[in-house]
Amino acid sequence: MNFAKLTAYLDTFYNEKNIPGTGVAMYYKHQPVYEHYTGFSDVESQVPFSGDSIFRLYSATKVVTCTALLQLFEQGKFKLTDPLYEYIPEYKHMLVRHTLPDGTEELRPAQNPITIEHLFTMTAGIESYTTDAVRRVVAESNGEGSTLAVIKAVAQEPLAFEPGSHFKYTICHDVLGALLEVITGQTLGQYLQDNIFDPLGMKNTSFQLKDESRFCKLYNHFNAQTHTAESIGESFLLQPGRAYENGGGGLFSTVPDYILFAETLCNYGLAPNGERILRPETVNAMRSPRLSPIAQQDFERFGGPSKYGYSYGLGVRTLVNRENNNSLSANGEFGWDGARGCYVVIDPEAEVTLFYAQQENGSPWYTWHGTVRNYAYASIW
Template identity: 40%
Template sequence: MDFKPLSGLIDRLTSWRIPWAEVVVVHRNETVFRYRSGYVDLEEKIPIDDGRILNIYSMTKILTCTAALRLVEQGKMLLNDPLSAYLPEFAEMTVRKTLPDGGVEIDRAKRAIRVRDLFAMTAGFSYDIGSPSLREAVERTQGKVPTREFAKALAKEPLLFEPGTRWAYSLCHDVLGALVEAVDGRKFGDYVREEITGPLGMNDTGFDLTDEQRGRLAPQYEYDDVLGKPVRKDVNGFRLGSEFESGGAGLLSTVSDYVRFLNTLTNRGTSPDGVRILSPASVDLMRTDHLTEAMRADYGWEQLAGYGYGLGVRTHVSKAASGSLSPLGEFGWSGAAGCLAIIDPESQLTVMYAQHMLNNQEPYVHPRVRNTVYGCL
């Protein structure tokens, strides 16, 4: 293995638009390459160092779906169950429909939201975190918005389409966190800590930080195309309230912590030291393509050409379409500030790429990182 091309790519990215970047490559449970470059604090010219905590945003989704799949394994719920069996507020949903003349009408939904629709992004929700019902919940709870209150508020909003008929990237996995609370009885964050992050030794991963951890939180940037440079933007705009544990975008973690979780999935659910968080059957179900042909047209991001969508993850289904050097069945997801997870059971390969910049240049960065990793093996 020669990883000089990968370190060269990281250096090019950090001399371009990305303030800092780090990549870890784990092969057969051994870290075979780790490299970081750039400044964690551009203003103070502080180089990126070990132990920095960052917002992983939508890479939270992989862990949320893992948490919920554990409950499926235990027979506490089924993918085909109606969501309303556990969250009654979703029993009678409405759908916003556009009329031929351009007008809009709200009709009662003909199909029930199923548990599987939360995993697969087919429930019909949007990603509008500023919708009227959610704004009202922020005011009513005095800025707290507990996870279950979030779900109750979202249930008041009309769906974009009949559940199970189309695909839309949305707040599905935030509702999935609320579903875990309803089925298990613990707060979502407590469940995650006691069932997944704690057993795996991920002590720097959670929805809230201690004072010590807050001191290690990496500054966050957003690339400003007008100014032609990154500017500080430290807020996580997806955290609607102080008690909202967002299953879609709320986790904070370190590279060392999260690659441990990802590598457990590469091992089909059991960590190298024997901690089992999922069965191999569940991992295979997670990375099975769940898109129908009707849904595939909705799943059109350029960096995901050749990929289907499983239970909370992209999954590689066509080398011809993707141009990716990874094998079929490689899976993972990414985050709003630019993190990328590559989980590959066949190659026994785990990769975590990290950066902390919104407007993250994902269509350019992520396919190049993936192909360069596989080119180095």
């Protein structure tokens, strides 16, 4: 194994890609083989980006949330074909938006119920929590806006399309978080702590920032030449209320924490410390493509070149045609990414786990994720 080229490539990111700091960790054949950090978590104070740096996962959170729901699936707590309204009754009588030939909109009753599988696969038609109904619920709770209360309010908004007919990347996994709360009687965060974070030894991962002194600054459009950014701070609405735990994008983590989680999925649910969080057949179900031909077309339009060759499973992209992505990973490789650039590759066939982290909004991170992946694979051959 020789990681010199990968390291040299990552070390260019500050000056050539305007990325304040990055971290990468990798397992091969279920052993840690690489960990590298470059740049800064705080440029102004010259604090290096490191294994102690805490950052937001954004949508890389989704893989964790879906894993938690699949644990409940294994326990027989629900079936993928179950209607959502059996657990959250507010979703029983949904309306669907239809655009007429003259451009006007008409609302019609949904012909099919939203199923739990529709939530996993982003085919439910549920769109957003930036609605008047959600704002009322948050205001009435003095700004708390708990996860379940917000998701119940979302049900008052019409669906974008008939459930199951299309793919649209929205808050479906936030709804899964609320579903988990109904099934378990726990908050999403407490369930994750008890059933994933504590068993795996993920000491720095949660919905609450555990140590602000280690938190990466949220740079927006960073400029390496001037060492400044257009702004610093949150630019995404992750919490409509203070108590909202965002199953689609709200977790904080570190590189050492998340690579433990990803490696566990790569080893079919068996963690490096011997804990099992999923069965092998469940991991295979997670990474199996689930989209209809029409939904697959939607996914390809949404994902663009970075998702060429991929389909979508139970909350993860899954590689179905490696040639279309110029990928060195094997078909069946799966994972996801996040809004400020985090990226996870889980490849059970090749026994490769890779996690790349950055915390910068504005960079086209999706254009270099595949290059990082291929350099990593080339390093072990």
